[in-house]
Amino acid sequence: MVGLIIELIGRKTLIGFGVGLLVGLLLGWIFLGWLVFPVKWTNAAPVDLHPGYRELYLDLVARAYAADRNLDVQRLLGERWSTAQLQETLQTMVNKAGPAEVKRLQDLAQALNLQVSPTGAVQPPPPKKGGVSPLLQICLLSLLFILVVGGGGYLFLLRRGRARPAGAQPSISATVQPTAWAGEAEKPMAQFVATYTLGDDYFDPSFSIETETGEFLGECGIGISEAIGVGDPKKVTAFEVWLFDKNDIRTVTKVLMSDHAYNDEGLRTKLAPKGEPVLAQPGQTIDLETATLRVRARVLEMQYGTGNLPPNSFFERLVVELAAWQKEGEAAA
Template sequence: MIKRLVGQFNIIGKAVLGSLAPSLYRLAFVLFGLLLGLVWAYSFDPIKFKDAEPVHLADGYKDQWIKMAAVEYASSADTEEAKQKIVKAGVSPDMIQDLINDNQATDPQLAGQLQALLQVANDNESQANKQADKVESGFIGTVLGPVACFFGAAIIGILLALVFTFYFTLPIGKWARPKAGQVAAGGGQVGVGGTQKAAAEQKTDFKAAGEVPPVSQHMSIYILGNDLYDDSFAIETPEGAFLGECGSGISETIGVGSPKKVTAAEVWLFDKNDIRTVTKVLMSEHAFKDQALRSKLAPKGDAVMVAPAMVTTLETQTLRVQIRVVDLQYGEGSLPPNSFFERLTVEIAAWPKEDVSGTGKSQPPDTSAAFGDTAELLNY
């Protein structure tokens, strides 16, 4: 039971972490845009309010406005001027009465002046209420407005995320946009698009060889500098029924600094019927001969030393996967010879153990006869 749960966790974890990795770059762009917008809004083009009226004053400032109007009215007895101040600020009799109650004990003189102004407010209440209606927002302004802004921003964000996902992310996954070239550790140019095309041309033609074609056949390419290398591919029948998943990713690195120096990759197979994940660890020559490193990686899966044209297999209850090393190139530098990959291309082909294509064959072809099971030979 525990092994099954671990297998499910492994496959889900690979998918989730693989999808999150490119998102870090999109998140960085979002944060940069947010910071740039704040700097622009507060430094270069700040909001400027104009054509405001006394009715737009906040409550605290409006209280001060009423008190000043009461003091001026007490000294000048100009009813018309007091009326204008009351109406322009949209002052209701209740506002003045509240101020009278608040100041009755602490400032009787001001309370008396406010009492005189209260009569003016009572006489002009309808006009003041009409003025106050200018700033009283209804349901649309207070609720629908912010909600519409939120959903509008969300839609724009989703559209931008889709653009970045399908056109501007790192060359990872089947949706990646190929780049013209990528700088390798040795200073040369590695054409990613050219590498993918060349790898596709080296796919095994099982049908031409008279064998049952796999239901899933993919090329997984690692190039030095792709620190987020983690491919995964669905295994489905021709009718679209999901059987499981397979993929390849970084298993172990060596040395320090950037880019990562990958000394071992891992190819895994998840069988939905078996509910477990099996793994082959493809180790560099140096890693395979390092007993301490082999012991460290032993819990991940069976260790295999990679070599050009090497073929090995993974099997579960209902699936069989053939792994073939199509291209292998070691990196050079201060690290031990043949200790990390500069380029590694593996072909991953999967068959169901029970026939799903109507060919009448119950088992996938034993391709070790064609390629030689070099994995077992290299282990000796």
């Protein structure tokens, strides 16, 4: 019966039908399953997130717990966290965190009956002795030498090709001695200066705000918000100036814009969700305020870059001073 059907339809026709069916299934699966009706994950628990986002979520929980020790951290973490997974994630975060972050993470770990502490880099185990012949060892060492020399020469040429523009200087960000500010009755409890120069594509300094006794109150800083154009280095047209208050558990942000970005309706609309827009001008002051902290940021120096982009559209250099005060009544509390 099957042979009769094959003879009636034709072997080539049947093969073509089978191939067409297989190709149709594959194309339908790719088109419908991935483009038209893709799988969408919803209501994921924190433990199901990507490792990087799990660390971000634990950092937020640690900040919240630092502000209120009565919080139910187990409820905030959600379900299905294993002890080993929490221990491993917190230990990884502690190993790459600063002093203030380490203290918060250790407090969270203690609340979860865990112990974490900063550790140095793990040393690789010594190589096992094997029966490699001296001739093979010489060949391997020669190959390694060639790779090291060749790789070093390549990196040297690559770095020369990506050198900073002539006259550019590295960015500098540092804590400075507090000085009196106009309109302020007292000197700030902390003062910082952040300097950006064209070519620093990872400009994102942050500073801890602490009392004289070392109690952590919050953080402030400035970072790249938006760049325009293409190619390296980034042509930064706007920066974010921000303040985090541990007692407020939120971050207040304002966007410091170039003249071009400030007057471009499209860019202003795009950056509006990040914070209130402020036009960058020499001497311009930006005020940020939370529940217990105030930060004033002042533009000390600024210089626009030149090139094929619109005039006054990106920064060649920007120096911003940030000063922090604890609100009246909070210091006594």
